[in-house]
Amino acid sequence: MLHTVNKSPFEKNSLETCLRLIEDNSTLLLIEDAVYGALKNTNIEEKILNAQTNIKLYVLGPDLKARGLDKNSLITNIEIIDYKGFVKLVAENEKIQNWL
Numbered sequence: 208m209l210h211t212v213n214k215s216p217f218e219k220n221s222l223e224t225c226l227r228l229i230e231d232n233s234t235l236l237l238i239e240d241a242v243y244g245a246l247k248n249t250n251i252e253e254k255i256l257n258a259q260t261n262i263k264l265y266v267l268g269p270d271l272k273a274r275g276l277d278k279n280s281l282i283t284n285i286e287i288i289d290y291k292g293f294v295k296l297v298a299e300n301e302k303i304q305n306w307l
């Protein structure tokens with residue numbers, strides 16, 4: 208299952224709720240302001256690192272770039288994808304859960 212989060216973890220609890228409820232072997236894509244959840248040295252970094260043992264994490268590159276961020280500011284093992292990669296994730300997953 209593909210999970211998408213679009214809210215900053217510093218404004219809403221959508222990402223934390225997703226991380227708490229997401230099933231193993233799922234995929235999580237951070238889009239829009241949720242890309243802030245992929246940053247190193249934040250209070251959510253440990254939760255992201257723990258989740259990476261059971262799920263695959265992606266961040267949408269154009270949203271990262273729009274916020275003046277790049278791969279050097281990301282937690283390790285989070286893959287940056289473009290819109291084509293986003294479409295591929297949607298096609299590969301039978302179900303999609305959006306966390307608002």
